[in-house]
Amino acid sequence: MTKVLAIGVVNTKRFLREKANLFFVFVFPILIVLMIGAFFGGGLSSTVGVYAPGDGELSKALVQGIDDLEEVKVREYGSEAALIDGVQRGGVQGGLVVPADYDERLAAGETVEVGYVARPDQTGILLGETVNGVVQRQANLVRAARFAAARAGVPYEDALPVAMVVAPGTERVTVTTTEAGAEDSLTAEFEGLGAFDLGAHQELILFMFLTSLAGSAALIQTRQLGVARRMLSTPTGTGTILAGETLGRFNVALVQGLYIVGGTVLLFRVDWGDPLGALAVVVAFSLVGAAAGILMGAVFSNDSQAGGLGVLIGLGLAALGGCMVPIEIFPAGMQAVARATPHAWAVDAFSEMVRRDGGLVDILPNLGVLLAFAAVLMLLGTWRLRRVLTR
Amino acid sequence: MAGNILEARGLRKTFGDLVAVDGVDFHIAEGETYGLLGPNGAGKTTTISMVMGLLERDGGDVVVDGKPISTSSTSAKAAIGYVPQDIAIYPDLTARENLDFFGRLYGMPSSTRKQRVDEVLEIIGLADRAGDRSEEYSGGMKRRLNIGIGLLHGPRLLMLDEPTVGVDPQSRNAILESVERLSREGMAVLYTTHYMEEAERLCDRVGIIDQGQIKAEGTRGELVAMVGGRDRVHLATTDRTEPAVGPLQQHPSVDEVTAADGSLELLVRGAAEALPRLLETAASAGVSVTSVDVVEPNLEAVFLHLTGKALRD
Numbered sequence: 001m002t003k004v005l006a007i008g009v010v011n012t013k014r015f016l017r018e019k020a021n022l023f024f025v026f027v028f029p030i031l032i033v034l035m036i037g038a039f040f041g042g043g044l045s046s047t048v049g050v051y052a053p054g055d056g057e058l059s060k061a062l063v064q065g066i067d068d069l070e071e072v073k074v075r076e077y078g079s080e081a082a083l084i085d086g087v088q089r090g091g092v093q094g095g096l097v098v099p100a101d102y103d104e105r106l107a108a109g110e111t112v113e114v115g116y117v118a119r120p121d122q123t124g125i126l127l128g129e130t131v132n133g134v135v136q137r138q139a140n141l142v143r144a145a146r147f148a149a150a151r152a153g154v155p156y157e158d159a160l161p162v163a164m165v166v167a168p169g170t171e172r173v174t175v176t177t178t179e180a181g182a183e184d185s186l187t188a189e190f191e192g193l194g195a196f197d198l199g200a201h202q203e204l205i206l207f208m209f210l211t212s213l214a215g216s217a218a219l220i221q222t223r224q225l226g227v228a229r230r231m232l233s234t235p236t237g238t239g240t241i242l243a244g245e246t247l248g249r250f251n252v253a254l255v256q257g258l259y260i261v262g263g264t265v266l267l268f269r270v271d272w273g274d275p276l277g278a279l280a281v282v283v284a285f286s287l288v289g290a291a292a293g294i295l296m297g298a299v300f301s302n303d304s305q306a307g308g309l310g311v312l313i314g315l316g317l318a319a320l321g322g323c324m325v326p327i328e329i330f331p332a333g334m335q336a337v338a339r340a341t342p343h344a345w346a347v348d349a350f351s352e353m354v355r356r357d358g359g360l361v362d363i364l365p366n367l368g369v370l371l372a373f374a375a376v377l378m379l380l381g382t383w384r385l386r387r388v389l390t391r
Numbered sequence: 392m393a394g395n396i397l398e399a400r401g402l403r404k405t406f407g408d409l410v411a412v413d414g415v416d417f418h419i420a421e422g423e424t425y426g427l428l429g430p431n432g433a434g435k436t437t438t439i440s441m442v443m444g445l446l447e448r449d450g451g452d453v454v455v456d457g458k459p460i461s462t463s464s465t466s467a468k469a470a471i472g473y474v475p476q477d478i479a480i481y482p483d484l485t486a487r488e489n490l491d492f493f494g495r496l497y498g499m500p501s502s503t504r505k506q507r508v509d510e511v512l513e514i515i516g517l518a519d520r521a522g523d524r525s526e527e528y529s530g531g532m533k534r535r536l537n538i539g540i541g542l543l544h545g546p547r548l549l550m551l552d553e554p555t556v557g558v559d560p561q562s563r564n565a566i567l568e569s570v571e572r573l574s575r576e577g578m579a580v581l582y583t584t585h586y587m588e589e590a591e592r593l594c595d596r597v598g599i600i601d602q603g604q605i606k607a608e609g610t611r612g613e614l615v616a617m618v619g620g621r622d623r624v625h626l627a628t629t630d631r632t633e634p635a636v637g638p639l640q641q642h643p644s645v646d647e648v649t650a651a652d653g654s655l656e657l658l659v660r661g662a663a664e665a666l667p668r669l670l671e672t673a674a675s676a677g678v679s680v681t682s683v684d685v686v687e688p689n690l691e692a693v694f695l696h697l698t699g700k701a702l703r704d
């Protein structure tokens with residue numbers, strides 16, 4: 001164990017001595033944090049296109065409610081066709097269609113459908129959730145007013161302003177919204193997710209893994225220097241050498257991960273769920289990343305080759321594991337494939353904590369799977385390192 | 392056999408079609424210095440790597456200090472200090488950091504480690520540069536650090552693989568002196584080299600290795616006796632050499648004559664006295680000698696005798 005520590009400490013020490021690496025650990029993550037902020041936080045707002053031909057109070061209030069959101073801007077369109085065109089061209093990230101007779105039909109006690117159109121990408125879906133929140137809030141008001149009208153005999157028109165005042169805490173009702181490009185079950189899935197948290201979770205996992213794979217260069221260099229082989233001439237087994245090298249890279253990944261989490265919390269109030277749980281996920285995933293990087297370092301003998309392939313593998317696994325597009329919109333078969341990546345388990349752990357209010361206990365299965373990934377990668381790495389050093 | 396720190400038997404290693412080591416047996420007694428002398432590509436590094444348990448072997452066993460050694464041994468390696476042919480240090484760490492790191496891998500407790508690192512820095516003459524990154528060292532300094540790591544834990548057997556290659560004469564002498572001192576202190580040494588003088592100076596016994604096989608083994612005296620204590624005389628001539636072969640063979644002090652294109656090789660007892668008459672004989676046979684080279688019996692001559700080629704070209 002002290003040998004593992006010795007190797008790990010030297011690995012990290014050498015890593016930090018390289019000035020370029022300081023940039024990599026301490027500056028680059030800031031860029032990632034800012035990027036997360038820009039894409040998913042308040043920095044760059046999304047725009048919702050709106051086609052709301054009616055001039056009723058509720059219709060206007062609905063549009064105003066969306067416009068009032070800090071991170072969302074509204075652009076009005078003159079026709080539904082123009083709106084859809086705008087969405088398709090990417091001029092706006094989502095489109096809301098409020099029927100002309102919205103107010104009238106609500107007053108008549110009908111259920112009204114508000115249309116939401118978006119391309120089935122992450123931003124569109126997340127924006128849809130935000131819009132849905134505003135619609136639901138108004139639905140509550142309508143529901144309350146109807147309730148008052150029915151029970152107390154107050155006319156609906158009079159009850160509505162009152163309901164607007166007492167709105168918080170009233171029961172949820174059904175103004176049906178249909179979302180173009182996404183299914184209803186998704187709506188439930190993303191409920192409770194703060195403004196743009198999902199994107200940050202995915203970015204973190206993608207980035208941590210990608211940079212961990214770059215750690216392969218460290219082992220390749222140690223091998224090229226002949227030091228890895230020389231370590232084997234001391235009373236030190238291959239497993240210990242591999243564990244030590246992994247520890248060195250683990251330190252780096254952990255610092256980066258915590259740095260990004262901390263930065264996004266402080267700057268953009270990203271919700272990472274139960275702090276203890278989030279820490280556990282970052283720790284477990286750092287270990288997975290480090291072990292994967294070291295395995296690559298034992299497989300390849302040329303660091304530029306390993307580097308190039310690392311980027312491909314890093315991005316490929318991220319895409320497969322739901323770090324680019326949420327796994328929930330994958331077809332069922334692909335979801336099963338995604339489960340073969342550590343990424344999916346890590347992102348799911350955050351989802352469990354943030355969307356489904358889970359705690360450390362609820363993500364124990366995820367942590368277990370991540371640790372199993374790390375163990376398997378380390379075993380493979382040990383086997384391969386021994387081969388490559390002794391043949 | 393009792394009293395042997397190292398026993399290697401039947402070592403064999405092939406790389407594809409190439410048989411790099413082909414049935415090598417040798418042993419080293421406690422405190423003995425054993426040399427593997429052979430030219431480039433003879434199989435010295437391959438042999439020492441198998442002995443150290445760094446290279447998977449295709450056959451044979453190694454026992455060090457009573458414990459078998461393989462690539463999966465760990466504790467058995469504690470008895471050995473290993474100095475690889477190619478410098479293996481972290482260039483971005485200082486000498487002290489490199490030594491400390493390997494000290495930890497040898498399992499030295501921190502109390503003795505610090506003191507021992509200082510001692511080794513003195514031995515290898517790097518005490519005043521101990522805090523500089525080793526990439527800033529000269530080639531000879533790096534070599535000395537490379538050696539120092541192998542000495543660190545006071546091993547019972549030190550294995551040095553051509554430690555003086557590419558080193559200036561002064562550093563080389565310092566290295567040889569260190570090895571002599573360690574040997575006097577009781578450390579057994581396995582030393583590979585293609586320098587005959589180093590093998591003669593350092594080694595109690597020498598194995599002459601070529602093409603993966605130990606061709607002969609023994610003390611310097613034993614090996615030299617194989618060429619019968621005779622001097623090897625090399626005569627460079629004008630093209631025609633045959634006419635001189637017969638008359639030279641008649642000479643009482645000449646044991647053997649071989650003619651090659653433009654040269655004659657003679658095995659002679661007491662070359663110094665016989666030489667003038669040998670030259671006369673050649674001249675009267677009509678062969679004019681352009682240069683004379685006398686090799687007194689040494690390991691170089693033994694090697695030449697055994698393999699028909701020089702240790703180095």
Ligand SMILES: Nc1ncnc2c1ncn2[C@@H]1O[C@H](COP(=O)(O)OP(=O)(O)OP(=O)(O)O)[C@@H](O)[C@H]1O
Nearest residue numbers: 391406411429430431432433434435436437438585
């Ligand atoms: N990893 C390898 N793959 C293929 N061939 C190898 C390998 N290592 C050594 N050889 C071959 O095995 C033979 C013996 O090599 P080895 O390095 O043991 O020689 P050596 O006696 O140490 O030579 P030198 O004095 O040049 O260091 C050579 O022909 C070499 O080319």
Ligand SMILES: [Mg+2]
Nearest residue numbers: 435436476553
């Ligand atoms: Mg060699």
